[in-house]
Amino acid sequence: MQRPEWAPESIDIERPSVARMYDYYLGGSHNFAVDRAAAQAMITAVPEAPLMAQANRAFMRRAVRFLAARGVRQFLDIGSGIPTVGNVHEIAQHEMPDARVAYVDIDPVAVAHAREILAGNAQTVIIQADLRTPEEIVKHPEVRELLDFSQPIAVLIVAVTHFIPDEDDPAGLIARIRDALAPGSYLVLSQASGEGRTEEEAAETFAVYRRADNLVRARPREMLLPYFDGFTLLDPGLVWVPLWRPDPTDNTEDADRVVFIGGVGSLGE
């Protein structure tokens, strides 16, 4: 019998997964031998890969804290990955105990893992969905049950869009999410940028991901600006992530080595 169209992808742990490689860079052990092998190959090519992941994660942490301090109570984290140390809900709930977080990832293992970790936390939910079908996310009943779309929501799309090829029109996808948001909402976004690297270096870096299930599309800063269409970029704008509102004691030397560019935009009231 031919497999029906709607049959789900099978779970293939013989192939490295972006989510688990990322966990490895962060120092976690939520990964398998294939993931570690791929991550190590990456580190050989790009020794600063773990640094990149950590800096990116730290950016996300600072952004969430910043928004929670501004009174944002709802978060939608798309491409959330393996929820390990420093979850969005831990950070946000630390500032705002009633903060609610909906997680979304395409990776079924990451989702199953998150489900276990989040079990019993009534202020969080996790769904498996694809950023490329935004309506599925913003109309998802579980998401709708948790988040009130008539109130501001901070949407996090952190270290995800470089896995979306140009032909899927990432700016368009984000715009479709934006259209579901109330004024006062935010977009937190970062992604890999080839800026400041030679072609060769960039090619080497991103070739490694080719063996994982995703290709990487690094983009220069000006290609990321349209992602924030309709949003007002908050200071300091779109920058190398360590330079986005660093903590006073943070080391921000060689910020460009982290490859990720990111920023936070607010949706006009």
Add this chain to the structure above:
Amino acid sequence: MSDHEDGVAAFARAWAKAISGTSYIPMSQGELEEQLRLLTRELRDALLAEPFSIRRGYRVGGSLVRAHVVSAEGLGRTIEVLDQRLLRDLGLADTGGRMARLLGTVSTGYARALRDRTLDEQESIRRAAMVAREQAEHALRESEARFRHQATHDSLTGLPNRALFTDRLHAAFTVPGRRLAVCFVDLDGFKMVNDTLGHHAGDQLLIEVGRRLRRSVGEHLVARLGGDEFVILVQDTSCTEDALKVADAALTAINEPVEVDGQRLGVSASIGIVERETEGSSPSDVMRAADVTLHWAKEGGKRRWALFDAERNENEIARYQLSSSMPAALERGEFFVDYQPLVALDGGRLRGVEALVRWRHPTLGVLRPDTFVGLAEESGLIVRLGAWVLREACAQARRWLDVSPEAPFVSVNLAVRQIGDPGLIAEVTDVLERTGLPPARLQLEITESDAMAGVDLGVLDALASMGVRLAIDDFGTGYSNLAYLRHLPVRELKVAGAFVEGLRTGDSPVDEKIMATLVALAHTLDLVVTAENVETAGQAARLRAIGCDSAQGWHFGHPGPPSVIDAQLAI
């Protein structure tokens, strides 16, 4: 213990700097320093405590891991910085190699905690992978099950579909020595509902009927074959009665009115039932038989079941075969015409002959018209066959006329379909022209029932005005409406054999009176009366006495080949 505080802060800052970047630490540098200050104090206490306790060192190692300092580098740099700066920053001296022991216990505590954490994380990610795989497989199974269900069920009623039914029927045939029944159910007048109330109403009706069938027939398989056709498979019947009970239950359930779109619709169905041993039969046989039987139920007046009857089926098959071989037989010249005399009762003159078609069938022998004319009427071949008879008879009549001026006219039967055929007038004209037969020597017979059923008067008028004689055949079998005949351009009345029958013995004065009245009435309408089926001299005498004009029947001659008439004319 407020002493050493500056030293604690300086050391914690250096420590934080040393381990930053070794793994992701979910806090700011300032927060990390804060944590490390606590650990530095604990280390200081460990160095000063009496007696020395290894547990403090373990605890510090474990706390580092819990602060997410979780890499080999994190430990290496920690040992380095402790060794280089701790005593100096705190202004302490190493007493009795305590520093070395402290480093050892911190490393041990760290390694243990990291190992535990790693094992926990490995376990949780493996469990997650397993769960994800199970979910994916479950989803796949579900979608396959859904796919299978869709492939084997009708989406409107949710009942099994033809594919599933066919599978089950075939499976039933694989078990030898069993009986089974198939009830083929078809709604009566469903097309009407669809056409007048729309497809939505039709669909509602089908859904309801499906539901009722399902409820009424117990465990037997009910399937929807398509349209308004349903089927019930009754397995392991012990006798025909078992199937009839199921069919009765189904009819009773269906016959209740249905509420559709706020309207009450009367519903009924017809069912064809086949009940038999599986041995010696096959699924396709059974289905064919059920289909035929359903038609019988419909023909029988609907709202009923019919049970398959092998003999009736064989007859129908035979009729069907006969009917379908007729066109070729006509081509091959297997038909011929016999002629039966029509004799004047007064004087015995040969007035005319009736042309009677016969079929010399290659295996069944010579067939009389009553075995095949009905079939030809059903199939429509009667138009061609009738035309052939007409040509044949006219040609023969012309030949007789060539022999003798006393030659009889020919009387040819005209079927209702021929009268309705737009080519009839042209056909008759053409035949008369070609054969050169005077129109008055051709008589066309129309049965009383056809005439009453409203044939096109224009056609009859046209024929009459050509000079062709028209006769009403089989008069007396229908309403015998003489008044109506007045409107028809008819010249002759052929009275059916049933009336003549009563005159056979002469002890039925009523029949005789009726016949006399009939003749008198016909005469007032200027009609010639011919009695059919006259078999005895007595009948002939009585008819003559009544005043009947002519007669036909064995008494005056059997139907026979033209040569018989030839002989009479030659005398």
